[in-house]
Amino acid sequence: MPAIRSQILEVVRDAYPETFEGLETSRPLGEGIFSGRVPHPNEVLNLFVQQELTSALPMAYYMAAKRGLNSLMDRHLPRNATLPLEILQFATGGLMRLRELELNKTHDMILEQIVNCPSRAPTGPTALATYHQVFDRIVGPSQFGTKVLQVPEFYEDRGGEHHCTDPGICSGCVERWEAKHMELRKKAWAALPDVFGLNS
Numbered sequence: 001m002p003a004i005r006s007q008i009l010e011v012v013r014d015a016y017p018e019t020f021e022g023l024e025t026s027r028p029l030g031e032g033i034f035s036g037r038v039p040h041p042n043e044v045l046n047l048f049v050q051q052e053l054t055s056a057l058p059m060a061y062y063m064a065a066k067r068g069l070n071s072l073m074d075r076h077l078p079r080n081a082t083l084p085l086e087i088l089q090f091a092t093g094g095l096m097r098l099r100e101l102e103l104n105k106t107h108d109m110i111l112e113q114i115v116n117c118p119s120r121a122p123t124g125p126t127a128l129a130t131y132h133q134v135f136d137r138i139v140g141p142s143q144f145g146t147k148v149l150q151v152p153e154f155y156e157d158r159g160g161e162h163h164c165t166d167p168g169i170c171s172g173c174v175e176r177w178e179a180k181h182m183e184l185r186k187k188a189w190a191a192l193p194d195v196f197g198l199n200s
Contacts, residue, residue: 016056042081058192065095068145094196
């Protein structure tokens with residue numbers, strides 16, 4: 001059993017990495033690695049807390065919290081996906097702090113780029129519409145939790161050619177947004193242990 005557990009932990013650590021570099025890979029991450037029925041993120045979080053998998057806990061908390069409050073507190077979940085009160089408090093508190101970071105930093109990032117973009121007047125209606133389009137794409141509605149670690153999709157594939165998803169946004173702005181959002185993801189990743197109370 002120790003050998004089997006060791007092999008399982010190796011797979012788990014790959015899917016719930018300790019470093020930001022581990023997050024930025026193309027391999028499967030999160031609960032999708034489990035065979036058979038894909039477990040609810042709450043189930044995985046409960047399991048990792050029970051097994052004291054401290055290295056995987058920051059991402060496990062994030063995977064549970066990113067789906068929003070309704071998912072965290074769903075009354076129809078099976079017993080093993082119902083979070084104990086203390087874990088639920090850490091998860092909801094962390095979600096709120098990540099959401100605040102996401103909203104503030106995304107707002108600053110986009111507004112700065114639109115104001116400094118030489119291709120449009122910073123106070124014109126086009127700039128305002130662009131701001132809303134990009135903000136909604138990066139942040140999304142609050143009921144869906146947070147997308148702070150998710151790479152925004154600024155381009156779409158149209159017959160082998162990549163085009164910007166929001167017409168009218170200059171390529172320079174998109175490149176700067178991509179770089180700034182990388183910084184935001186790194187900052188959010190580094191904050192996970194604190195926002196979910198894992199350093200206390």
